[in-house]
Amino acid sequence: MSDYHLSRLMLVALAATVALLKQSPEVLAVDPQPTGLREMNSVASPTDSHPIAIVNARLIDGNGGAPLDDACVIVEGDTIVFVGPQSEATIPSTAERIDAAGKCLLPGLLDSHFHSRSSAKTLVEYELNNGVTAFRDPGHPFKFYHWLENSDTVIPRVFLTGGHLDAEPPAWPDQAVVIGTPQQATDAVNQHVDQGASAIKIYMRLPLSSIESACIAASGRKVPVTAHLELIDADDAIRAGVGGIEHITSFGTSLADPAHAREFKQAIIKDSEARRAWRPRLWQRINLDNNPRLEPLLNLLVQRQTFISPTLAVFEARANEKNATPEKVAAFDNMLQFFALCHQRGARIVVGSHTAAPFAAQGKAYLREVELMAQAGMQPLDIITAATKNNAIFLGAQDRLGTIEIGKQADLVLIDGDPTKTISEIDKVDRVMLGGIWVAGR
Ligand SMILES: [Zn+2]
Incomplete structure (x- = not known):
């Protein structure tokens, strides 16, 4: 075949692909499921040889x-x-x-969301002693883990993302890489992966254009992207290539009445801290019955097999306990109900402890998280799969970890x-x- 014919053929193929992409916005833009990813620390092997x-x-x-x-x-x-x-x-x-x-x-259990900062002790007491043998810190910069190199304490396998990608003004200045342009998002992804990042975490102010370029760069480097959202709707982020959603609250603006979502976003654009007061307000007003936005979102989550790391325990509110307002209690009920729907419909659930939670004893946030999943109607075996196999796939380490x-x-x-x-x-x-x-x- 001549070069001319070959390039004609390629053009036709390209046109067909573009047409297909236009027809079906659900076509995957990026590879959501890398494997073979590694922890940052070296885990010792047995020195004596007896089985x-x-x-x-x-x-x-x-x-x-x-x-x-x-x-x-x-x-x-x-x-x-x-x-x-x-x-x-x-x-x-x-x-x-x-x-x-x-x-x-x-x-061994895996924890998709744990922040240890500078402490081997926390990793032993909160994670290893509770059966957690691998975790990911989604969003703390590498500098918080430099101690790993000189530590001989036995700790779980540590998977890192590096600092999360956010925009001005970042909610957590000491943890953020502030991104101004899509090119800077691409560069940050490459720098993080060069330093050992096995996933990329994006944060609430990163605009969709930069999310897209981060996802393309991450896909090129064969690492997944996971997101904490407030201002960008989860369905938009998922279509841009985000493979994991951290926190059930990240679905709020996709589910809420559009007028309520706008009000919520305006308050948070002005002041990041407003998210704490506005989340319960937003979620308390979400109606899960007869909600035209619910089915398309569930369909997308199931189709893409997006990892949902709901960190339910962080948002738990009980009537008349720990300053819970009726608004917070109703909001949490809705979060739990939406989580239950995700699971019932076959969305992919993982377990993340978020280190601490209001109704968990010290070091027991992971336990509280799995208890809340059960309270939402998930069967124990399904919860164990979420904690092990699913988390290993989310970490990109299913080739080595997550199942016996x-x-x-x-x-x-x-x-x-x-x-x-x-x-x-x-x-x-x-x-x-x-x-x-x-x-x-x-
Ligand atoms: Zn976190």
Whole structure:
């Protein structure tokens, strides 16, 4: 074929693609699901070579299927080498046996939203001791984690985004990279990925044009983009290529009556701090029955399989407790109801603790989050899948983490209870394994 014909053919193909894109605004502009992404820290591997066999466990492998009783998992080095019924296991004679009768074995939990700032101690007390073996800090600059290089404390796998991308005037000046043009958004994405970012976080003032260029740049570097929104509607951000939404509140302006959404945005454009008072006002007025904006949004979330990290526990309000106004209580009811609809319709849910929450004891925000998911009607097994497999996909580490399968990293948590019956039992952590080494537990 001549060059002329070849370029003709390419032009025709291009025209067809453009026509298709115009016809169907839902066509993916960017790859939403990268894999092979890495943590910033190096996790130690076992130095002695004896295998570990966990026997008689009730296995919940993270894939969402029914638990397997009398299961055996064998770990060699930092890798899972056998998963299956005890009766089918050939346990090496050199193996150390752990009898897990009466206990449940789960993949290490993952936390999609945790801010630790400068503290290894918080990471141990809030995360590792509670079975969390990997987390992402969506939005704190790398400088908050320079201590990682000189720390020998055993901590979970740390996934970072670098500072979040915001615009003038940024809500959190010490955490933001202030973006003025779409080109600056592209540059910031590239700089962050060069420094080890495994995702990009965008913040409330970043305009849609810069969100688009950030998503294109991130897609080129094979990392996902996740967003905290107030001023840009979630559906617009998702169409621009955003793959994850942090906080259930980020859906407010997509669901609210357009006049109410405008009022909300005007208040927040003037003063970022106004978001705290205006969010409950906006959400209390959202009507989820007969809402013409609800179905298109749910359809988009399901179609794109957008990751929803709702951080429900942060917004929890109970009547007559902790200065809750009727407005805040009604707003939270609506948030929980919208979350339930997302789950019922098959949207992709992940678990993020946001470090602390009003009705969680210190270090137990993750627990409160999964309890609220159950309160919204999510089945415990689905919550466990959201906490493990889905979070691993969200982190882009599903090739190594998130499920108990042969060849995956041995990040495990043994629970002295049954979280498939009552999700709160997930708090009964017996032992935690990180990369083949028992690192926490009783
Ligand atoms: Zn946050």
